[in-house]
Amino acid sequence: MLKLRSIYNALAGNNIGSLPVFSNYKNIVSFYGTTTRKNITTISSLKSNRKDKSQYTQRDKPYKEDSKRVNYIKTKKSLYGGDLSSTSSFKKPYKEPNEIVDKNIQVERIDQLTTVYRSKNKFNDQLGSDITGTGIAFQRLNVSKVLVETLKEMGISVPSTIQQLTIPEILKGGNDILFASQTGTGKTLTYLIPVIQSIKKAEELETAKNEENSRLPRRPRAIILVPTRELALQVMSVAKKLSHKVKFSCTTTSSGGGDLLQYLKMYKSIPIDVLISTPGTLIKLIEEEEIFFSKLQHLVIDEADSMFTVGKGFDEEIKQIVKPLESRFKNRKSEGFPPLNAIVCSATLTEPLMKVINEFFPNIQKYSTPTIHRSINSLVQKFIDIKGGGDKHAALLHAITTGQKITKKNNNDNEINLENDSTIKQQAQKRILIFCNSPNSCRSTEYLLTENDYNATSLHGEIPAKRRNANWKEFLNGDKNILVCTDIVSRGMDIPDVDHVILFDFPNNPIDYIHRIGRTARAGKHGVVTSLIAKYDRPLSNIIQNAIKKGTSLENLNKRINKLL
Template sequence: MNFNDLKISSDIKKSINDMGFNKMTPIQKLTIPKELKGADLIGQAQTGSGKTLAFGIPIVEKIFIPDKSPQAIILCPTRELSMQVAGEIEKLAFRIKKFKVLAVYGGQPIGKQTRVLKKGVHVVVGTPGRVIDHIERGNLDLIGIETVVLDEADEMLEMGFRQDIELILSKTPPQRQTLLFSATIPDEIKQIAKKYQKNPDFIKISDKKEHIPKITQYAFKCNIKDKFDGLTRLIQAYDVKMALIFCNTKKSVDYVAKHLKKLDFSVDSLHGDMTQKTRDKVMNKFKNGNINILVATDVAARGLDIDNVEVIVNYDVPQNSDDYIHRIGRTARAGKTGLAVMLVSKDETARFNNIRKANSVKIIERELPTHREIETIKNMQILENAENIIKNENLEEYMNLIKDNSSNNDYLEIAASLLKMMGSN
């Protein structure tokens, strides 16, 4: 089934084509036709499954342009995801004249958002806290809302937004359509669904295997006191250019980032205790390549969408299989391949075994490279770079310099000494 088979406007179909999409993903195939008919639903799907279009297409299709009051509201856990979702909605509605979508979130002056809301907006995308702020100030009236979407609902609940979500839902008309999308379905989500949805369809997409084959996955057993040393060995052994390191706690993030900085790695950290301004600054540094290692907690990294992350490091074993899949899904984007490595201490073995058993995730256990092996790997990398230079660059000037100024005519010996010098740097 492809998008042209849907009963939606030709303008939206053209925009979907412009975005480079043709065939629908499983979550889109199973949800869009139901949503177009007005059904409530719970969609369980991982990041990268195409859920933004799954709820975005029906929303854009149903908007009545002459009515400038909000007709749909999408709640997201973070500013980054709000901006991302609003951007996708904007692309879908590109050919629809006078269509307005606005992302509202903390960390940006409220005045600018207020002015846009007063002029009229069809779709509001935002974090629960800032949405409530606008409601309380009288900037946002939800009386005309026809569709509410809770995106990444499990993350919003984990971040403590349940009360805010329920308050927002209580301000919307009871006849609204309520769509709930989440990677996991804990009891809290079931409770919200029971209270605020009308006979929702439950759609679960087990598409984890579909997104993982391009990611090589290794696990390295080590003592907890040797974890940091193991991390630095892996960074060197795999010649990491751009890596995202996940830790389970803010304390762990701070420890890893601080000690990597001491070793002169280009690194910064990201966690929920930082101000939004600081988080934006750090993420821009990572996106722009000003730092090549980012150490983060799961929540802080939500909405971080970067195509060229080569390596994901699980410094701490995630709490469950869903978190693991979510973390490693941040590499191998846009058809590329990726590497995911995990450091496993003795007290994390049970969690590791559970992750490996779940959905037959293929994680290969390996020994941490020794310092001697790392030296060999580094030397091989230097040699490989040297061979590339020989193929692609003119070395005549340098060859003449060696001939004219070296008393040693054994060029192999000279090359070996240069390799030793470079390898020890």
């Protein structure tokens, strides 16, 4: 706790005594109306030359601290454990003169314990149901007409920024590609579109050459690696939609019973063009000689920040997978084999992650959007401080009840409150995600909700595979409208109609915060995130809130925290 406190003080500017601010020459420095001339080299020496402010006068009047600032400080103290009785009624917080707030960020204090952040910026990266086009923008990226028509049927006619940057580069071939963008900006389609188009092109060339056995079982043309079975099923569902007009076969292999077992049998019996798998299952196929790479053209690694995290991700498994392909990556035009390239994508891109990726793919080309590591514009972020030893479960129940007080734009571009529209309110209450940091916390929270007659289920790593699949289907089908989960759901999952995400347990770092809040306000939609802040969460919470106010990158914040740890 002391360490976290020191980190917060350092980032807040309270621990800068030895930082040089002036050169070694004479400067005129004014203290409380009195001017002195000193040789000042550091802030520490500046402070040492300052006398008691009570000795100074300002225009021949005794020094008196600004009354607004006094009330602000009293209020701030009350929020962090001070005496509420000594604080006047709370209205609007006083903004310190030196406090920097981004002009596009609106900060509201609902009450003494709740702070809300909204973005005034309307940019949504060409996403949303109201964004329509003819599809010509995709054609300019060299996407085939058949795929463009398929995308239009899916309601997608204008490419996002990351799609405009990356799709043409993947279609060119010959290079390994790394791309990163905000959550909910269409990264899955960013790699699926060019991968499928290049697979079909290779098939056409083989047909023109009258090559036999161009499609064989257990010889996929593209392998997509994802960290969880839930994400594998999601990517497969998107690929299936694309296959309606562009004829290709795809399936997924992962541990677990039910449909996953059937998909594995399908993979072994019929030709599969695109295989979506988790690393552990793919290694089993390699060891059992159930997969061959002679036709492989693309190796896609999705959610790279989960896959390459040393000691916590799948870095060792990926080494085993990449090792048989090393010679083909080095000699892309090997005789008798199609060209092979790697595609890596992520919602975050830190320096340690980039270092690991470069070890696997030294010449990889990087593409990212300017909005990476920043909050989504259509997202409302609410922070609720749990005072002292306050009841966190009671705060959760209150957050679920009041969380639907979100706004959206009507046809006249005016804000309307969803709480006042019964139809919209019912729709907004369909799905709520509640994040916890451990399976035990998930279990206790699910029990609390079911005891209070909420229709809830849970998802975490300690649930058996069959039960986990059943819980996931219940939530997706609407049989359960609240899902209590760990970070197993925070990476890459695109769950429709999630309007409210609650962080019951606050994440341990800014990157996890980015991923959790990215489960709502996706594809241009509006959403709310409510964070419950306990005493030990305040240092990190204050740092994140400060970054949101200033509109700065949370990845840079994560970098500074790591340096101080």
